[in-house]
Amino acid sequence: MELIQQLINGLLQGSLYSLLAIGFTLIFGVLSMMNLAHSEVFMTSGIMVYILIDKVHLPLYAAVPIVLAGSIALGMVIELVSFRPIRRDYHYAPLASTIALGIVISELVVNLSGSDAKSVPSVIHLSNLQIGEVLISSPQMILLLVSLVSMLGLSYIMKSTKLGRSMRALSESETAAKLLGVHVRFVVVSTFVLASLLAAVAGMLYAIRFETVSPFMGTMVGLKGLAVMIIGGLGNIRGAMIGGILMGLLEVMAIALPLGLTEYADAVVWGMLILILLFRPTGLMGSSVQTERV
Amino acid sequence: MEQSIFIFAGINIILALSLYVTMATGQLSLGHGAFMALGAYVSSILTVHFSIPLVLSFLAGAAAAALVGFAIGFPALRIKGIYLAVGTLGFNEMIEVVLRNVDYIGGASGLSGMSGTTLANVAVGTVVVLAAVLYMNRTRLGWAFKAVEQDEVAAQSMGLNVTFFKICAFTISAGIAGIAGAYYAHYMFFIDPQSFGFHTSLLILFYVLIGGYQTPWGAVTGAFLLTLIPEIFRGLEEWRLVVYGIIIVVMMAVRPQGLISEKTVKTIRSRFARKQRQSPSSISSLR
Amino acid sequence: MTAILEVKAASAAYGQIQALRDVNLDVYEGEVVALIGSNGAGKSTLLKTISGIIRPTNGEIRFNGAPIHQEQTHVIVKSGLVHVPEGRAILKRMTIEDNLLTGGMYASKHDTPHLLAHVYDIFPLLRDRRQHPAGTLSGGQQQMLAIARGLMAQPKLLMLDEPSLGLAPLVIKEIFGLIQTLKASGMTILLVEQNARQALRIADRGYVIENGGIKLADRANALLHNDMILQAYLGGAHSA
Amino acid sequence: MLNIQNLSKRFGGMDVISGLNLHVKAGRIHSIIGPNGAGKTTLFNLITGLYKPDSGDIRFEQTLLNPLKPHRIAKLGISRNFQNIRLFSHMTVEENLRMGQGTQISFGLSSLIPYLHGNKRQSLEGELERVLDLLCFERKRDLPASQLSYGEQKRLEIGRAVCSGAKLILLDEPAAGLNPEESAQLNEFILTIRDHGVTVLLIEHDMSVVMKISDIVTVINFGQKIAEGTPQDIRHHPAVLEAYLGSEEEEAV
Amino acid sequence: GSADTKPASAPSANQEKTATAKPIKIGFLVPKTGKGKDYGEKEEIATKIAVDEINAAGGINGSKLELVTEDTAGDNKQAVLLTRKLEKENVVAISGPHFSGEAEVTFPIANELKIPIISYASAKPGISAANRPWAFRNSMTDDKLLSTALPVFAKHYNVKKFAVIYDEKDAVSKSAGVDVLPVAIEKNGFEWVNKSNPLAIKTGDTDYSAIVTKVKGMKPEAIAVSVLYQEGAGLVKELRRQGVNVPIIGTVGIYASAFPKLAGEAAKDIVVGTYWYPEIDRAQAQEFLKKFEPEAVKLTPDASKPDPYAVNAYDNIQIIAKQLKDAGLNGDSDVKKLRETVRSGWEKLKDYEGTQGKMTIDAEGDGVKEVHTVTIKDGNYAPLK
Ligand SMILES: Nc1ncnc2c1ncn2[C@@H]1O[C@H](COP(=O)(O)OP(=O)(O)OP(=O)(O)O)[C@@H](O)[C@H]1O
Ligand SMILES: Nc1ncnc2c1ncn2[C@@H]1O[C@H](COP(=O)(O)OP(=O)(O)OP(=O)(O)O)[C@@H](O)[C@H]1O
């Protein structure tokens, strides 16, 4: 019973990583560049939930659209300042730029709302689901469903729609994409909008589930999201989903199984990442077909 | 200004140079905090527990880091780009967890009692490392690194052993980071695993990217500026980091190749060397 | 005849390097125009400038009467001016069919299957391998894909930058045949070719570009028999 | 000099090279022609070790190349250019050529020792100037490779291969992107290096090059040899006409 | 040492008003940005209250007290830099730094430069002991707090089977979880259910479901948590969510004015040993609170009560001022002498009556104070009864 509970714990915990990683991977999949400020969108949406509900006293249904809009705006700002001015040749630059932007965002939040964690009032109490002895947190269940749905939806979009093909074309070569008629700015902005939406949903559900938000909550989760993206394979949406669940399960199992690994939970997770890379240098679902001809 | 700043600047310059060396072969590492940690811990244990002379302990720290760098170099061969960056970040995190749990070196509580870093010996170290990297860059070894960075397949076909050069770069780089770690430990009197977490690695990346990853001068400039800037902006109080971040974002937007690019160095150099350069070419055009 | 493409006194530069100087060029509807010149003369640069990949520093470019030198590339492509670049610009990780579909981005849902079938008929080899990543194709096969992809966009004006590059003689013949067929079907073509002789044979008019400037413009036939051209670009007179 | 026996290579269930035998004699210009996708570039990749053969032997002057890494093979004296240009794009023309000399002088740790190989370096300098001169790159020697036009890049790649001082040079479509005048110059160039004792294995679709300078031509299709002989033989070979050249017409030079 | 005082400078009220002597500078290392910002801001408020009180009462023997505040951002490197900087500015003593990591790096420097440094928050055992004689901490370490609080807690709830959960990343929490708590549990003859099976979380974690499921399976009667309060709040919430309703005892890290609100409804039956809580029955404390809260509420409306650290920071200034005043020194005196006075004053500090009852500095340089075992009632800390 305890093991089943732990498996569920892992699954639910992983869904958060999945959702963030899908955002990461989506952006990478289009720009071939990393957006390390992505996890700050997650954090900001959590903080926004807190401010709107605890300070402005809005009901949840009124807060949600505002948070979504705010996160999309933030995503677009990130695109505007850290990606748009930078040409592809300098693909390292967005690394520094987005880390710095992440610092700016989180420091702004700290300055405006304090460095402490904040407790989010439980405006809607989503009660836990109890199946037999197994306890399932409803917000996390929703998180899992959202990740699944967005994975399926986005995979479909990437594979079979005009937008998806444009995204993939763009990720390979901006010039080629332009010559084929891809509206580069539109595609890039849409990607950021999509990714930010996912991060916002993650942030909100996180706030509801843990009833706590903090200006630093993006860092650790973001790092894991990054690892998940790599485990899944850059740009691979299904990979991100599976990687997230895998990471959640592994993290939980490091604690749950009597192997004396609780203190090493992180080492286990990162160790897995390294192992996977050793055997599959482009992640679990990254393409292993060599497309680079000599 | 307080001399500590220059000590930190020196240490950071060494770190930036160390990352520059791996990046010269196109390997992006976010694990340099770990190499720094190795240098710091090994040298500290030697001076604190075994009273080994400072210089020897530093060399041992560098050697230990280089050895691990060598070992990491092999798996790194197959892993490229962002995969390598995140993989090394994972390595950094793992080393941190391990250090946290080894009681002999103080675990999470850290290790203290080191001393000996002075402005003078940091200055010497910085200059020596910089000179070494600059020299290396001008030798064929440096050219080989660049070739590997730009096109591995072509480099192989030129007879360059890509494996060797990549591992060589990782080893040298880790060794240099180890030296920086040793300096750091013996200045701070105290080290703990958290001092070398991924934040440190990211900072090192910052130095190199802001200054410019194409030349050692860029790395030096980046490290120096980014050490100074926060001090200059101390008056801004809590807005300091915000401004710091904004400056970096703006810098990257304006100069994505970093402040000092290869071109900058060339321009400066040719300005100094204009006269010598012109004479031979005019002779050959007369011919 | 109306000029479908007018380039007026266009200049372009890569940073400090001036690559085009006051180029004037017209392409009339239904024509095949050949652009020839030696390595580094600026042929590719001119095409890139027309398709909006690089911005002209001076001058004016009009397509169908409307100025396009400030437009973004995708708008230009949408309006029917399609550029098949040198170096192919294949999307290596995408399958061949996805490459083609991306090329046919603005075709209607209804037209797409017909278009696909059409280009597959021209290049049957692509059909055989349509689910393979385009990056695995051989050099010449990639060139075919690039041309096919250009056709998918149903251009009014097609700019081909060295379409014969890397193709076997037999296929080159087919390509030149194709250009004539396209012309017959009403497409206008601006052709950059090193294979100048063949290019001029199927072209109506030709331009010679040198050091970033147009040096000569004339009917193709006249160019073919111009001694200077023969010497400089057609590999000498002896083979005429 | 180069001896290939029963060579095979498959990609995803497709025989790209199957049972190929090839014999390249020293001091010759040996051309390989064949339709697109025939496996010519793959053959080069196999010889230079970038791909490993599924079966068959490749021997270079008695040395079995199969197990060797690409850089070892290069050091034995085989250099090449690439069909899809692979220059060191951030290096200047001169630096690219210098990298080409990687096979002649150690680029390893020993290069850290100053004044080692002084004489060797000097002679390499001279050679470099000569190649710059031959390829008319003097004016552009300090330009980054990325700023050259396609044709210029193509030429630079050839120069880089030549700089290696190799005994066998593999050229993959060197004339692609050159105009007739320039390919005529290329012909001269290739003949010059042949006269310096270098063996050239040449892939080319431009018949004005192949027919003019080749000593021997091998035609392959679907990874198999379909014909071999002098240019004259090949020009009229029915299988070649059918698969590759098309109807016989004005290719005559 | 009244012998040092020149007869002419005999204390007089009018002289002090004109403040003829040079001001006395005190350095203040505080995290005003980064992870410790919310703590730091309150510590600054408290420190300023103390400085204002002293200056309003006429300063120190004709000198005004001048505070030189420096923001460490919780970063060791900056703490090092700033300690040296403060020494150059001729401050008489340094109050701070906040974090133990910062204390680790600044204490040796203070020792080397011979300047008294008094941390108001660091709680990792042994740091002051390693840096005698110039380093002090006006805070109490876990060993001292728990030896009092644990038996009280166990008796109150009548529990004997403990599970211990600690934060393996935070040095203070880890040492309490690995060294202090087990000793205290076994010394009292209690059972430690996860002895062979350490339960660790780490700073920055947010999802505690796995560890809680595991604890649940062990069926302890009580849980001792050695974690910081932010993680602590999440942890107790998850414990309660999974129906683990046993009483909980926390270490130093979990006491925070923000904790009750953060833990919300889960903050039941949570006990912690402390030397300070706002309801403490002392006139000086209530006086201080009256000045403190109106300022703090502007910054953090949810947690306007001072943490022990802010109170210590206040006391630090008061104690230093008293030492200098008693010694009859002012800003014109030799800075070396001033520093030595403060140092020896701290070394000898015994039964000082500040905001928190009698406090003494022990031989290791750490504070020893009266320990109160408190629990959370109606969102506030109150004695466990
Ligand atoms: N990206 C670039 N940056 C700087 N200069 C460039 C760049 N691309 C081309 N050039 C320069 O511009 C000039 C014209 O180049 P362009 O590519 O247009 O030549 P081209 O006529 O197409 O030659 P080719 O027949 O070799 O393709 C050349 O001298 C070249 O050096
Ligand atoms: N890495 C690979 N993966 C899959 N298929 C490959 C790979 N390399 C080559 N091929 C296939 O092998 C065949 C031969 O390719 P190769 O490049 O050798 O042809 P080629 O003779 O050089 O043609 P071209 O004249 O067009 O350059 C092609 O069909 C190609 O798609």
Ligand SMILES: [Mg+2]
């Ligand atoms: Mg061109």
Ligand SMILES: [Mg+2]
């Ligand atoms: Mg080929």
